[in-house]
Each structure stands twice: as C-alpha cells, then as structure tokens.
Amino acid sequence: MTMLQKPWAARHHPAWWAFALHRISGLTLVIFLPVHLLVLSQALDDPRQLDRFLTWADTPLVKIAETILVVLFAAHFAGGLRLLALEFLPWQNSQKTFIALASGFALAVGIVFLLSAFGGVD
Amino acid sequence: MDNNSDQRELTVHIWRSEASASDDDLQPDGAWQTWEVPVRNSQTVLDVVTWIQRHRDPDLSYRYACRVGMCGTCAMTVQGKPRWTCRTRIGTVVDGNELTIAPLRNLPIIKDLATDMAPFFDKWAEAGAQFVPDRNVDQQTMAPVKPDSRARRTADVAIECIGCAVCYAACDTVAWRADYLGPAALNRVWTLVNDEREASPKEHLKAVAGESGCLSCHSHQSCAELCPKHLNPTASIAGLKRKSFLLALAGRS
Ligand code: HEM
Ligand code: SF4
Ligand code: SF4
Ligand code: FES
Numbered sequence: 489m490t491m492l493q494k495p496w497a498a499r500h501h502p503a504w505w506a507f508a509l510h511r512i513s514g515l516t517l518v519i520f521l522p523v524h525l526l527v528l529s530q531a532l533d534d535p536r537q538l539d540r541f542l543t544w545a546d547t548p549l550v551k552i553a554e555t556i557l558v559v560l561f562a563a564h565f566a567g568g569l570r571l572l573a574l575e576f577l578p579w580q581n582s583q584k585t586f587i588a589l590a591s592g593f594a595l596a597v598g599i600v601f602l603l604s605a606f607g608g609v610d
Numbered sequence: 611m612d613n614n615s616d617q618r619e620l621t622v623h624i625w626r627s628e629a630s631a632s633d634d635d636l637q638p639d640g641a642w643q644t645w646e647v648p649v650r651n652s653q654t655v656l657d658v659v660t661w662i663q664r665h666r667d668p669d670l671s672y673r674y675a676c677r678v679g680m681c682g683t684c685a686m687t688v689q690g691k692p693r694w695t696c697r698t699r700i701g702t703v704v705d706g707n708e709l710t711i712a713p714l715r716n717l718p719i720i721k722d723l724a725t726d727m728a729p730f731f732d733k734w735a736e737a738g739a740q741f742v743p744d745r746n747v748d749q750q751t752m753a754p755v756k757p758d759s760r761a762r763r764t765a766d767v768a769i770e771c772i773g774c775a776v777c778y779a780a781c782d783t784v785a786w787r788a789d790y791l792g793p794a795a796l797n798r799v800w801t802l803v804n805d806e807r808e809a810s811p812k813e814h815l816k817a818v819a820g821e822s823g824c825l826s827c828h829s830h831q832s833c834a835e836l837c838p839k840h841l842n843p844t845a846s847i848a849g850l851k852r853k854s855f856l857l858a859l860a861g862r863s
Contacts, residue, residue: 494690498691501831501835503832503835575848579848579849
C-alpha cells in the first residue's frame, strides 16, 4: 500500500516557485504586520517600553530575521506587481525574465537593508 | 529474434491499483510493480507499457488510440510529470535506467493506468466551452473571416487543444478545489470569447468569470509548462480575467 500523489516533479519550474514564494511571503506578512503595528503603537502608548524593545532587538540575530522579513516583503511586492502585470497587460513571453527581475529586486533590497543594519548607515 | 534490441534493460515501475475510485477518494492506495523491459530504438513510454501488457501481464490496464499525438487518450504520469506516452521517447525522460509510470493526477482511477476522463469533459460542458454559431448572420452577405486577421489569430493561438488532460493533471488549483474548471476548459472558452463567428462571446465570458472559473487561477503556469501542444492556458486565463474585469466595470457604470 503506497500513496500515489507525488506532484513535485511537475512543479520544478520558475513560475511555480514564484507562486510558492508569493504564498509563503504573503502568509508571513499576515502574521508579521499586526506584530509590527503593535510594536509601533508603543511609540504612542509607552515610549520607554518601545526603547527597551529596540535595545533588546539590537542584536545580529534579530537583524538577520528582519532582513529575511524585508526580503520576503520586497519579494511579495515585486512578485505581486509581476502578477498584476501578467493579468492586466497583454501576455508577454518573457515571464521567466520578469521572475528573475523580481527576485533580483528582492535580493537587492535585502542587501541594502543588511548594509544599513550592520554598517551603521542612518 | 528481435535484432532491434540491444542488450540493455530498463527497470520499469508501474502503478497498480487495488481499488477503483470512489466519490471521496479519486485515487485510492495501490502499489508499485516492477519489471525489466528490453530497450529498443526509438521506444516510447507507450511501447514499454504495451510490451509489459503483451509479454508479462495481460491484466495491466491502460488506454491509447491513435499512437501519434492526436487523440489525447494516452496521457499518464511519467517520471512524475503528466505526458502523452505515445509521443514520449524513453531517451528524453530516462536518465539512468529507471522509469516510473503512473495514472494521471486529479482524475478518478478506473484501473491501473487508466483514469476516467468524464469529470474533465463535464467541466468543459459546465464552462460552456462549446461553439454557438451566430444564426442572425445573413448567409448571403456574410463577410469571410480572414485567417490572418488580428481577431482570427487571437482566437487561433489557443485552438489546437486535443483534450488530453495533461494540463488538468498538472494544475494544483484543480487538486485544491474540486469545482475549478481547469486550464483546458478555460483555454477553450478563451478561443470562443475571441471568435467573431460566436453568437454571444459575452455569455461565454460570464460562464467562467466566477470563483470556479478564471478567478481561481494562481498563474503557476504548470499547465503551460507541460502542454504537449505548447499551448498557454495561463495566458488564455489571464485574458479571461482581464475581460471579465472590464465586463464587471462596464456592468457597474
Ligand atoms: C505591497 C504590495 C502588495 C502587492 C502588490 C500584493 C499583491 C498580491 C497579489 C497580486 C496576490 C495574488 C496572488 C495569487 O493570485 O496567487 C497577493 C496574494 C496575497 N497577498 Fe499580497 N500584495 C501586497 C501586499 C501584501 C501584504 C502587506 C500582505 C499581508 C498583510 C499580503 C498578503 C497576501 C496573501 C496572504 C496572499 C494570498 C497568497 C496566495 O493565495 O497564495 N500582501 N498579493
Ligand atoms: S491545453 Fe494542452 S495539455 Fe491541456 S488538454 Fe489541451 S492539449 Fe492537452
Ligand atoms: S496557471 Fe492556472 S490553470 Fe495553469 S496550472 Fe496554474 S492555476 Fe492551473
Ligand atoms: S495515443 Fe493518441 S495521443 Fe497518444
């Protein structure tokens, strides 16, 4: 007795991985954004609590986690624009190029964020 | 003696069913069975299945008709991907010595490699994927449709579908929601929406403008990646999304 369904081979192409990334990043944003807004709201409610949190958050581990979030957000943003263009503009055959451009954009945003997080650029 | 065969043998794993599909289990559990099959020149996956059925197990069930990529009945899951078995040469899919052959995904298994295509074609009917001629056109004054006109070319790009369900088996949205009409039916509707001879392209659009239609497509493009006719259902569905959006806007104003 074995399970038959093993659809992974049919998914090994850029557009499917772009879809998977879009879903993962979308769901991550859903979880992260409320937390983000909650923390920001402390600037109004209890600035000292916010300061304590920011001091706690000033570690490499948190910065790396933030970078991953920023990359996921940039990927969701660029990928979302790509999907909207795919759906609302006439079809282009260079979909793989657009996926590469969106990925490049997300990575570039991540690198800029990392540089400013660790390089002390304000 | 078969002077066409060399010494090599292929290890072939074939999915054997233990039960047919039921309403709540399209693809019940089964088991892999393995055979050694002599390698031949220009051998196709269908040749391999046929060899096993003729020489090893007459009880092995599968389906084909034309053997030349026209009828769309022979599609199976080959090395994990849906393909026409009659037009897939062993050399293009076997890297090493092993070949796995299973029934198409997303369709009820009848027995072994044979799936029931009825749900696939029922969805074409549900999508209204059928040409409705415009009876009001005066036969005398009817203007010929020029094959190279822009409108005709738009209708033509998506037209060569043979209904093999390769795209349907590749589509994750079909797997995730039972009512999704699927790439092939929607692709066909796109040709009708663009066909100047259609009585009511707008009715065709309305039939697929909902949640079970084009709106549920996530543009994975697995359908376009694997269609053996190199059609692009994703592009067709994007066209349907665009036109239904415009239709909704027009309806609101
Ligand atoms: C920044 C601009 C954004 C753009 C351009 C954008 C674009 C899109 C598009 C086009 C889709 C549809 C994808 C599909 O059909 O599979 C989508 C899905 C989604 N988005 Fe966004 N989005 C943005 C921001 C966000 C934010 C801030 C969140 C979180 C609160 C979010 C969460 C989601 C989720 C959960 C999905 C569903 C994913 C799926 O069905 O696979 N998005 N987005
Ligand atoms: S669109 Fe392509 S893969 Fe889908 S049924 Fe038609 S020919 Fe087969
Ligand atoms: S692009 Fe749309 S129709 Fe094609 S596989 Fe993805 S969800 Fe299915
Ligand atoms: S047997 Fe007809 S398409 Fe393969």
